[in-house]
Amino acid sequence: MTTNGQPLIFEYSREGRRGHSLPELDIDKKDDLLPAALRRKKKADLPQVSELQLVRHYTALSRRNHGVDSGFYPLGSCTMKYNPKVNEDVARLPGFAHLHPYQPEGQIQGALELMYKLQRSLEAVTGMDQVTLQPAAGAHGEWTGLMLIRAFHEANGDTGRTKVIVPDSAHGTNPASAVVAGFEAVTVRSTEEGLVDLDHLRELTGDDTAALMLTNPNTLGLFERQITEMADIIHGAGGKLYYDGANSNAILGMTRPGDMGFDVVHLNLHKTFTTPHGGGGPGSGPVGVKQDLVPYLPAPVVQEKEGTFFFNWDFPASIGRVKPYYGNFGINVRAYTYIRTMGPEGLRQVSRQAVLNANYMLRRLEPYFDAPYKQHCKHEFVLSGSRQKKLGVRTLDMAKRLLDFGYHPPTIYFPINVEECLMIEPTETESKETLDEFCDAMIQIAKEAEDTPEVVQEAPHHTVLGRLDETTAARKPVLRYEKQEAVTT
């Protein structure tokens, strides 16, 4: 193994260097405050580096990372749109960044007002009656929503509802969240058209159905046209409809989950509402519900009375707290800033343009790749690499080849019901030129797969590292740095 690429911060460490400037201890130090048995024997071996070394190290790491600011990032179902700079400025205002959750309400009226207005905005967007800002992320919101549904059924003495129906195209978190909320996940098939098979749904639905979890548009990027029929099937059997809001970027101001018949919704503010993905988090996953589920919400929610904002803790039937304090406030500040930037008409334009961009790319690419679904897509679409696979080029190879062009590849091998799947979500913040350049690269790769398949199979050629050995990583896990003892020669 060679390590000359990029040292670990520990490898810069030299005894005696420092990267901080602590205040002097301005009181007399006492040595008897801790008994020896409780005092740490061996210091935590953290790196000792100067401030410039620290800055160079993390700058070097950042240069080995691709973000939306670096280039196009059409990762399907992740909505990698532009993260506005002004959001970051606002989140860093001391009046937001330096608030303590246990300050009395009177000291944080501005924060409460912001949370209240964000709740109201998200209620308007989703068509729901009450939003809680507590869940930390999408999966956390899913689980919260399912717990609310469970509490609702239990309060009605309806304890036999043990099953949550999830389409085969659903995000992996859906069935996992169902299980963590104490349900059994049951899979409903998709038709050849890529939509939920209504006959199969009818078969699965019964008095043991707690809920149907649905993403609409679904992960194939297709709008479930028969949504009202589906709602009737589920509601007719006494179940609830859960809306996975991961794909909300397609529907802002065009249609609302509340109007489609959904009872619970979560939104991923780090997708639709431009808060940064942060390399995997932090996100924020508010949940909205219809009136009959309000009593079960985690307390508190923010309310207003005569210009004063306050926490309402009065939810005696609540499922209980799902997150400490008030959710990811710092993220919610960014989302509210975005909503105020766009306004109602701006948000509507977001979805219209996201959908137009996706359809444009789909039509440009469909001569070169198999496009399994014919209907217009919404904000994202899937292609199959099955044609290229016959030439010995897998979807993984094409994804790696895209890296050479400076793009983050689309989501691959998901949804699992499409062979050699590529799932592409351009978002509305990309210009037509960018879409065209990306399509040109995809078309070139399709041609390479025919003419010079090895160029694709051996990709990437221009990244800082070649393909990494994931098998050994899993078989012989090395999950932390261990200092090498000095070798004497």
Add this chain to the structure above:
Amino acid sequence: MSEFRYLPMTEEDQQEMLQTIGVDQLEDLFADVPDDVKFQGQLEIEPALHETALMKEMNRLAGRNVNIKDYPSFLGAGVYEHYIPSVVNHMLLRSEFFTAYTPYQPEISQGELQGIFEFQTMICELTGMDIANSSMYDGPTALTEAAMMSCGVNKKKEILVSRAVHPESLEVLKTNAAGQNLHVIEVEEKDGLTDMDDLEAKYSENTACVVMQYPNFFGQLEDLERAETTAHQSKSHFIVSSNPLSLGILQPPGEFGADVVVGDAQPFGIPTQLGGPHCGYFAVTKKLMRKVPGRLVGQTTDENGERGFVLTLQAREQHIRRDKATSNICSNQALNALAASITMSALGKYGLEEVAEQNLQKAHYAAGVLQDAGFELETDKLFFNEFVVRLDTPAAEVNERLMEKGFIGGLDLGRFYENRRHDMLLAVTELRTKEEIDAFASALEESV
């Protein structure tokens, strides 16, 4: 021309694109949305603001808050104000970090992956554990995931948890346990410490895990040795939630035989921001490596033998296992983990110890000053940077008077405990000067 700076599409672009698609108008792309669910009219949200008006409005809202940089604050209780080196924010604003997502494509995500690998290493060092994951939502959800993991691994349904853990952790744990039909059994707390006799009495063959906090919610240092002995009487796990800063000077839970150590890395470079987002950490013994929830980064090599990093052991996770996954966690708090790593690197081996030492010293100094002024403390020994002062007046009222005098007082424990309305939990970090502490003590005297 577009009215919105984030939307680059021109009229001309739109026409060309519609033509390529083969439709006349944009509405046609929404033809599959049934008319009865099409939204008509305008969303009821406030009108758009240009950037100047936006900043004015946001400054107005921020200005309606009292922030802990404007007044000396003695609030802690799980969320702490600490020194954040200036470099931290500068590095976090490298947009290659904050505008990226989960590193699914390792060749162009080495920065993030290596950053997390370094974070995992630092957490192992601090906690004395073998393995740490890439981070969790926050401390309380990390604690909850740990208990869930134990129930799964040990195939038992009882979680024995001290009432001296953070009450909001306890609430989150209960909500989760209800979802999985697990039983949370609370161990009594006495004078701010876990009642060890009660722990021993409630421990049984059915116990999946014993959960403690160290330092606990009231700031005190529990008898981990005794708790560990109890926790390992039969097949069950010893889970300890720890403020990682305290581990700069305290013998880490790993050395006391903990199977899982969790907590929140917020004290390392993450602003309080009304309680979130923060950064849970999750560390285990080697034995539990394949049971850990969340993302793990591992070291490997590329095809040329060069060192590199990848997400690994993914067979545990929801996107592979779906309904068989051990947890539904999909994201982590990568950016905050990065903030914590940068801070830990800036502090380094000696700096982190020094910050911890200063917290210990200042909190004890403050306790001494208050005692000298005649205040009663719950305890005057074996605490880290927090302690409880017992007042003659309800703490909520005292806090109002303190604010009038320019201080943000400690936590009114009546918020969580009916019988503690006169108790105030004070946190004293390295940021509080002697002058501030002395002035606070006087203000408190005048406020009771």
